[in-house]
Amino acid sequence: MKHTVFALAAAVSLCANVARADMVDEILDDQILPAMQALAESGQDLADVAKTICRPGASPLRDAYAQAFDDWIRVSHLRFGPTETDNRAFALAFWPDSRGKTPKTLATHLREADPALLTPQRFAQSSIAGRGFYALEFMYFDQDFTSAKPHEYRCALTAAMARDIATNATAIHQEWQDSYANQMRTASGRYQNKTEVKQELYKSLNTGLQMLADMRLGRPLGSFDKPRPKRAEAWRSGRSQHHIVLALQALQPLAIALADGDQDLTVQLEAAFQKPILRAQRLEDPRLKGVADPAKRFRIEALQQEVNDLRALIESDLGPSLGVLAGFNSLDGD
Structure with missing residues (x-):
């Protein structure tokens, strides 16, 4: 009888653990991983469009921006793990900006027009206030920036900003795929x-x-x-x-x-x-x-x-x- 009780208790415990594991698997497979993949893909689409189209009011550019921004908002609550590595979440979304750092940073970039800033490595080390979706919103929708001079540098800067978004989105997705999802499935690593x-x-x-x-x-x-x-x-x-x-x-x-x-x-x-x-x-x-x-x-x-x-x-x-x-x-x- 005692062995039967222990067996039943073990079975109940096993079922409970399976249920919990299934819950985590469901969240990862049906929500987090597809959403991170969508962000990586739309981020790359934005970078590709921004590389060839500069006019802020162009429909393909605004559509690509809107889709990538949508995909970020859908995962913006997942502020742990890969999104926090290297401050990626802040690099994608510096908001709220209570001190108005974003327009000041962008104005400085345009005034200095430093070609070195446009390289991926240098831009990734620049102020977070001048990176991500909210900074790009100024460049695409704020009249002080949509026609800012010099025109050629503004175009190159917006392309660099979009490329930086794609780089961070891809890195987040890659880390989820390569290791972080498995840490959550198996309760390993940081868990x-x-x-x-x-x-x-x-x-x-x-x-x-x-x-x-x-x-x-x-x-x-x-x-x-x-x-x-x-x-x-x-x-x-x-x-x-x-x-x-x-x-x-x-x-x-x-x-x-x-x-x-x-x-x-x-x-x-x-x-x-x-x-x-x-x-x-x-x-x-x-x-x-x-x-x-x-x-x-x-x-x-x-x-x-x-x-x-x-x-x-x-x-x-x-x-x-x-x-x-x-x-x-x-x-x-x-």
């Missing part, structure tokens, strides 16, 4: 056990929701007396609302996968995500200018509240079901 792997994934979910509530929504909302519409993310290119939708749509399947088959929790999470997704899609406010309009502001405040309600549900129900805590994340400086 001591499966709980630490789950903690990492759960933390990235919280990072994404915190960024939505506090930065993508909180920064432009400011206060009722002092709204800050020009603190909205990527407002120059009219992508502020779009990024909120993309981020929510990327975070939802991660949360559902982390629920690991718990049907009641899955239903709760699906409903809790659907509310802010639908509200964000219906804002009809690409640059979030409505934060400065009392008649429209309440809709954005309601969206922020729904995101915070979602965070509360994940903290109160999903975290305990996984046996993990949110912990610190990259937005906290950890």
Whole structure:
């Protein structure tokens, strides 16, 4: 009888471990790895187009930029491992830029017009403020930069910026493929056990929701007396609302996968995500200018509240079901 009990206990333990392993495999194979591959491919497409087309308003250039930026937003909550190596995440996405370093850095580049800066090695060592999607947004959408002189150097600089994005995106994807995914599957390398792997994934979910509530929504909302519409993310290119939708749509399947088959929790999470997704899609406010309009502001405040309600549900129900805590994340400086 004793042996039977031990055998049953071992079988239950084995099944639980298989379920957890399947959850990690599902997240890696269905979400993270395909998304990182998409970013690498669209980053290279952007570099290829930017090498031959310089005019900021050209549709092929803007389309390539939009696709690569979309693919970054879909993985921007995964601030661990390969994205943190060599500060790749910051090199791709230096935002928020509270001190206005990006336009100052770009203006310096154009004024000095240093040919040496345009080499891949030198550009990779340059200020992060002048690299990545947000810096390129200035070059493509800000009137102070779209026709800046000297013209030839501006074209070469934007091509170097796009190439740098492609290089970092490819490096991130390569590291995920070559080693990091396997570390998460086997709880090896930086992970001591499966709980630490789950903690990492759960933390990235919280990072994404915190960024939505506090930065993508909180920064432009400011206060009722002092709204800050020009603190909205990527407002120059009219992508502020779009990024909120993309981020929510990327975070939802991660949360559902982390629920690991718990049907009641899955239903709760699906409903809790659907509310802010639908509200964000219906804002009809690409640059979030409505934060400065009392008649429209309440809709954005309601969206922020729904995101915070979602965070509360994940903290109160999903975290305990996984046996993990949110912990610190990259937005906290950890």
